[in-house]
Amino acid sequence: ILIVDDEPRLLQSLKSLMEANQYQVDTALGGKNACIRLLNQPYDLVLLDLRMADLSGHDVMRFMLENEIRTAAIVISGESSFSAVTEALRLGAYDYLKKPYAPEELFATVEKVLRKKLLEKLNDSMQARLQKSEELHRYIVNSSPDIVFILDREGRFTFLNNKVETLL
Numbered sequence: 001i002l003i004v005d006d007e008p009r010l011l012q013s014l015k016s017l018m019e020a021n022q023y024q025v026d027t028a029l030g031g032k033n034a035c036i037r038l039l040n041q042p043y044d045l046v047l048l049d050l051r052m053a054d055l056s057g058h059d060v061m062r063f064m065l066e067n068e069i070r071t072a073a074i075v076i077s078g079e080s081s082f083s084a085v086t087e088a089l090r091l092g093a094y095d096y097l098k099k100p101y102a103p104e105e106l107f108a109t110v111e112k113v114l115r116k117k118l119l120e121k122l123n124d125s126m127q128a129r130l131q132k133s134e135e136l137h138r139y140i141v142n143s144s145p146d147i148v149f150i151l152d153r154e155g156r157f158t159f160l161n162n163k164v165e166t167l168l
Contacts, residue, residue, distance in 0.1 A: 001110070002043045002071070003027045004034040004060065006052035014047065014076075021107060031055025035063045043071045044117050045110065048093075050077040050084055058084075061091035072113050076101065 001023050005011045011027050018025045026043070028034035032054045034046070046064075050057035057075055064071060075088045078099040085096050094113045097106060141148050142162045150159040 001025050002034065002037055002046045004031065004046060004052075004057070005049040006030045006054070007049075010049075017103060017106075018047075018110075023110070031057065031060045034060050038064060038069050038071060039067065045072045045074065045113055047110075048073050048075050048077075050075055050079045050088065058087055058091060061088065061093065065092060072117050074109055074113055076106070 001018060003011060003014050003018070003025060004027075005014070006029060008029060011029060015025050015027050026037060026041075028037045031052045034048070035055065037043075038046070038060075046060075048057045048060060055063075057077065061073055063069075064073070073088075073093045075085075075093045075096045076099060077084070077088075077096075080098045088096055094116070095109050097109060144161060144163060147163050147167065148159075148161040149157055149164075152158050
């Protein structure tokens, strides 16, 4: 988890809280440092403040989109205007917690997002394995010395392998 804030005291406090609950945590003081860290190391989750002096949380999320960084973001901010919340969600934030927050609410939100990210990773892995299996199947069928075909219920061809062209 990457924690991003431009207030060192809040950054350290949130880091200690997360580490006390067995999370692996890095910190970035400000938006620019966050962008550098996000480019150099993959994170499952970023806890992001919106109001920062150098780059806002919105700017960091735009950076993540532009650089195709698929890290989940939870915004933790004192900024609670409708436009700020809407913009954060539009830029891909999974959730929005207003400072001050209850630690239980933070942990529940973090767990929910991390579970969702894990499911996405598992789905991506399954899709990749399925695609490899399909490619292997196609190769085997198309390399077969025999004609391989599939008919539908009406007896029409729905698939013919490449051997048909060479034989006919």
